[in-house]
Amino acid sequence: MLHPNIEDDDTFEPINSTPEDFNPSDTVSSFLSNTAYDPARLHPLAGLSSGGGLDYISLEDDAGPIPGAQGGILPSRGWSDDLTYGTGLTYITGLSMGGAFGFYEGLRSSPSPAIKIRLNTVLNSMTRRGPFIGNSAGVLALMYNGVNGAIGRARGTYDPLNSVAAGALTGALFKSTAGLRAAGSAGGVCAALAGIWAFGKEAVL
Template structure:
């Protein structure tokens, strides 16, 4: 006989230790309705205006941009990922060309080559992306 099964307790139907019925999170959030004015008051901002991102100027073109920082992040990220992919494939090809007697050594050779070439090329391309994004 298990003493645990005889001492079951229904948490949903009985009140908690404070004598009140439990409230679900969804019920609590349904009663909370905060607008921008109330949020400013809670945060202590007073009459400070807030940013309206939907009215921000976006440059037209094939790749719309919000400004220099957006271009910096996009350019750095894409060149880093492209370099990481290229370096990983280079390391994979280099590791596959190695001659190892068994599977474990071959796999180790491949993983060492991928982790040697991938991050090196990715970081180098990311630095070039930062450089060219700040020059324009």
């Protein structure tokens, strides 16, 4: 490259912008040697041991102000956890029990001893009984835990009396479309079951 202000002059040599003693490898090596490079810092969990660490759920710290809110068999932070775990566990239990009952019913009511016909009858019975009982049990658990949580919030405490009242209201509401007699019977049965569960759990714990 010639100097821009001089034209047609052979006495000027091209300007070399790079020093003669410049070595790119030396520069890169010097840069890397002066930089604190720690491969461990590239790990996604780097730095957790030197600071606050991982944040774990502490059930004691998240305990609600209402007395008795933590009085369950499973670890729980309140009625929302009971609603989730209770509904899921009850649904799976009802589905399993319904499937087992359907299996037994299908074996007994098979119209033919042939393997294919008996298998078809068993599968039909299991798919009819299992989802029905599982769905019904899940709805009951959802209603019970919701009502129980609302009663606990209103009373300011969680005790077995809440469970009995929630069971009675849940059973009556679940069978409310079948008439007063059916609703009352269902409410009484659910209240008794809820009382046995609540008082038994309190005695064990």
